Amino acid sequence: MIKYSLENGMTVLLQPVEGVVSISVGLWIKTGSRDERENERGYAHFVEHMLFKGTSQYSAKDIARIVDRVGGQHNAATNREYTCYYINVVSDFLDMSVKLIADMYYNSLFDDDEIGKEKNVIIEEIRMYEDTPDELIHDVFMECMLARHPLGHSILGTQASIKGTNREKLVGFYQDHYGTDNVVFVIVGNFNIEEARASIDRYFQGSFGRTDGRLPTHDPSPGKIRRRHIPKDLEQVHFCLGTEGLKRDDDSRWGLYILSTILGGSMSSRLFQNIREKEGLCYSVYSFHSSYKERGIFGIYCGTSPENYDRALELILKECRAVVETGITAEELEDAKTFMIGNLALSLESNEVRMGQLAKNEMVYGRDFPFLEIAQKINSVTLDDFNRIGHYLFADKELTLVTIGKLPSGVEDVASIRI
Incomplete structure (x- = not known):
């Protein structure tokens, strides 16, 4: 490059x-x-x-x-x-x-x-x-x-x-x-x-624009709204459940990527297998992590019918608790690593993906992260690293829950959720 x-x-x-x-x-x-x-x-x-x-x-x-x-x-x-x-x-x-x-x-x-x-x-x-x-x-x-x-x-x-x-x-x-x-x-x-x-x-010969009008980088302490419901006449209840993640330059982020992969980042993930394949409660369920310069957000999405909402939420919370209480196996860790590395390798066959990765790495880190370096970072994550991330995300944490749709009758709508 x-x-x-x-x-x-x-x-x-x-x-x-x-x-x-x-x-x-x-x-x-x-x-x-x-x-x-x-x-x-x-x-x-x-x-x-x-x-x-x-x-x-x-x-x-x-x-x-x-x-x-x-x-x-x-x-x-x-x-x-x-x-x-x-x-x-x-x-x-x-x-x-x-x-x-x-x-x-x-x-x-x-x-x-x-x-x-x-x-x-x-x-x-x-x-x-x-x-x-x-x-x-x-x-x-x-x-x-x-x-x-x-x-x-x-x-x-x-x-x-x-x-x-x-x-x-x-x-x-x-x-x-x-x-x-x-x-x-x-x-x-x-x-x-x-x-x-x-x-x-x-x-691209000429200079353009002015820089004095830009906002200075600032990170005000955000407030948190722990519960919000938007009533809509829908066939499903759509919900997101989550907590604070990691900033984009946090060295622990590789462990968080692996956690998200194991929890809900693939078809063999715990959420997909237990909530969709085993219980048949939904079509779509996955975890995600959005990282920014100042903040990071970790979340889980699911869409299900009103009559399945309570059970789906219960099972998601159960999987989050399991991350803290029992952790993962060495086999799960290795499977997640090879999944992530292989997935990245396939994506880099696209010029557009390569172009975007180069640009974002330059804007964020001021340098490129070659494929082999990323693979090394992923492979360096240990079970202890995973457990630390799991406790950071879920141990004694109050989670934010957002729902859209029609909540089922007879189900108590909690004001807050704690793992």
């Missing part, structure tokens, strides 16, 4: 890959929804939309046609801590891809008419999300776990915040957060390094 910086402060990462015919080109901004002020909810995501809505050279339709007519894929994503724009194409179109992303980055118009239309699009996206309970519940869970913390609010914003924005506000956010020194540009795949550098030098 080649890493260098442009005079304008932009970081560039290049990783040629043999045996493929394509490239993945990504522009990553070290800004997400956690960088929004109270009166800017949803702006990071709105700006992401606007970079596809026309530049001084290309209309929104032109941007779509340029990529579509060569069989490529282009998209973007806004996270809590970053925003990404990417193009996947056959290697012959490297220069076109760099030029297009650079034009979107430097020259987007933020046209008033387009902003008006996009408000409606995003409001419909919010409504769609609110009608998808197995996705909505993760946002509500984050809001409860990180109440009053910048990480806790929805990436999409609210209908009110979207309706209340305008061109001046969006351009201001864009200029404050999209400075060239806040950008990581990545190319992965089958390409010539000299040609790639020439294209980057050609299209």
Whole structure:
């Protein structure tokens, strides 16, 4: 992997890959929804939309046609801590891809008419999300776990915040957060390094944006809402149960990844086998861990019918207690390690996955984490490490519980849950 910086402060990462015919080109901004002020909810995501809505050279339709007519894929994503724009194409179109992303980055118009239309699009996206309970519940869970913390609010914003924005506000956010020194540009795949550098030098010459408007990194102590229920007329009760996890730079995180794999991260996991396969109580049940610079969240999701809700919750709590009281076997530990390493190896056959991993590692750690180093970190986890993580998560911990749907009649709705 080649890493260098442009005079304008932009970081560039290049990783040629043999045996493929394509490239993945990504522009990553070290800004997400956690960088929004109270009166800017949803702006990071709105700006992401606007970079596809026309530049001084290309209309929104032109941007779509340029990529579509060569069989490529282009998209973007806004996270809590970053925003990404990417193009996947056959290697012959490297220069076109760099030029297009650079034009979107430097020259987007933020046209008033387009902003008006996009408000409606995003409001419909919010409504769609609110009608998808197995996705909505993760946002509500984050809001409860990180109440009053910048990480806790929805990436999409609210209908009110979207309706209340305008061109001046969006351009201001864009200029404050999209400075060239806040950008990581990545190319992965089958390409010539000299040609790639020439294209980057050609299209990313100028400095852009200002940095004085960025929020300083801060980590206010979040409040916690231990119980929330959203009544909806649904066939299932969707619920998330969880507690504090680990920050993304915590050295113990590898043990937590293994714990999540064993508890609910695969088809052979304890939750999947005992709740779905053995009891037949649900279609979907899994554990997850979301790690950020300042905080980490560990959770378990399940969707089940109202009559099965109490039993499913009881069994999930039983598995959490078992992690603390009886731990795991050496065989489970080794199986989880080989699962994680094999899963990572398969994922890295995708240029897009490689591109994203390079960018995120650079933004988080300032360096790459090669496959062999990650494998070594995973293999170094011991049973004692696992037990420490299990006790950290669950021993005498009060958990947060979020439910969406119709709670069963005759079942007491607890105010709090403790393992």
